[in-house]
Amino acid sequence: MERLPLGVARIDRILQGGAPPGSTLLAAGESGAGGREFAHTAAVMNALSAADPELFDLYYGDLHERSVVPPEVHYLSFTADGGEIAREMGYTMDEEIVDAATDSIQFRDLSPEFFQLSPIPREWYVGEPQTIEDLGKDTGTDDVLGALGDYLNENAAGNLVIIDSISDLVGAVGDDVEWSDITTLLRGLTKASHNWDGLIIMIVNRDTLTRTEFGQLMDAAEGTFEFSWESGGSQRARSMVVRQFRGVLSQLEAENIVQFETEIHEGGFDVSDVRKIR
Numbered sequence: 001m002e003r004l005p006l007g008v009a010r011i012d013r014i015l016q017g018g019a020p021p022g023s024t025l026l027a028a029g030e031s032g033a034g035g036r037e038f039a040h041t042a043a044v045m046n047a048l049s050a051a052d053p054e055l056f057d058l059y060y061g062d063l064h065e066r067s068v069v070p071p072e073v074h075y076l077s078f079t080a081d082g083g084e085i086a087r088e089m090g091y092t093m094d095e096e097i098v099d100a101a102t103d104s105i106q107f108r109d110l111s112p113e114f115f116q117l118s119p120i121p122r123e124w125y126v127g128e129p130q131t132i133e134d135l136g137k138d139t140g141t142d143d144v145l146g147a148l149g150d151y152l153n154e155n156a157a158g159n160l161v162i163i164d165s166i167s168d169l170v171g172a173v174g175d176d177v178e179w180s181d182i183t184t185l186l187r188g189l190t191k192a193s194h195n196w197d198g199l200i201i202m203i204v205n206r207d208t209l210t211r212t213e214f215g216q217l218m219d220a221a222e223g224t225f226e227f228s229w230e231s232g233g234s235q236r237a238r239s240m241v242v243r244q245f246r247g248v249l250s251q252l253e254a255e256n257i258v259q260f261e262t263e264i265h266e267g268g269f270d271v272s273d274v275r276k277i278r
Helices: 009-014 035-051 053-059 082-092 095-102 111-115 122-126 144-155 166-171 179-196 211-220 249-254
Strands: 023-029 073-077 105-109 160-164 199-205 223-232 235-245 257-265 268-276
Touching: 009 268, 023 035, 023 179, 023 211, 023 235, 035 053, 035 073, 035 082, 035 095, 035 105, 035 160, 035 199, 035 223, 035 268, 053 095, 073 082, 073 144, 082 095, 082 105, 111 144, 144 160, 144 179, 166 179, 166 199, 179 199, 179 211, 235 249
Parallel strands: 023 199, 023 223, 073 105, 073 160, 160 199
Antiparallel strands: 223 235, 235 257, 257 268
16 A cells, blocks of 8 residues: 655654555644654655655655655645745755755645734735735635635645644634634544545644643544653653554554654654654
8 A cells, every 4th residue: 555755764664655645644742842843844855855856865765665755745824924934944954955845835825814803914914915916815705714625625635735733723713713613624634535645734732722622633633643842851852652543553553663752953853763662
């Protein structure tokens, strides 16, 4: 069975190529613990494989024989445009690979739809119009969930999609979004993703959720990678636990792998050690 690479070579090798097509994956964790960087790395490395094969080989290496790189990478954000996201990627990753990859990543800024019912001045999230044509753009007439659904219907099939982030939608609960809308969205995505045969990675800040809410999101998605900080003596270290991954977790359990020690360097998110059940 073909797999879609997650962009982290060691994890992809352990998973025999990456995630099964049709997967929805939560990248959930504490602030700064690596969830966002994991999603950034997935987007950059998948885009880099076609944009600059030499750089891809340098930072990732050889693809697993079962890995099939998706033809397109889409990055959706509720609060930032492509330039802002590329700049954020460049804070931790080498600018050479960010520059090469982001030209091949299709960014969709959903901030007009996200902020339209808020008291925030419109020019803060769509900018000052420069031309007559600009006056007619980004009117925000669609609700944010509808705009997200429309974009996924058109672009998710067979591709890698990053959604940044579910936490933003959680923060909007009480305005034009209800909590049930978010859980229904994830369940709908999981069902639709089986037909799309792509990979959807959704960033979630664990700090914004109650234990019950996090459990409901986990139940709605197929996989959950949880990122956290660990303290050991005077040092803090990042770790990643595979909380669930239907069709994949049994493979990890068979190899007694339960936790990954991680790091972030110029090549993005990476695994520095693998902990096994003793």
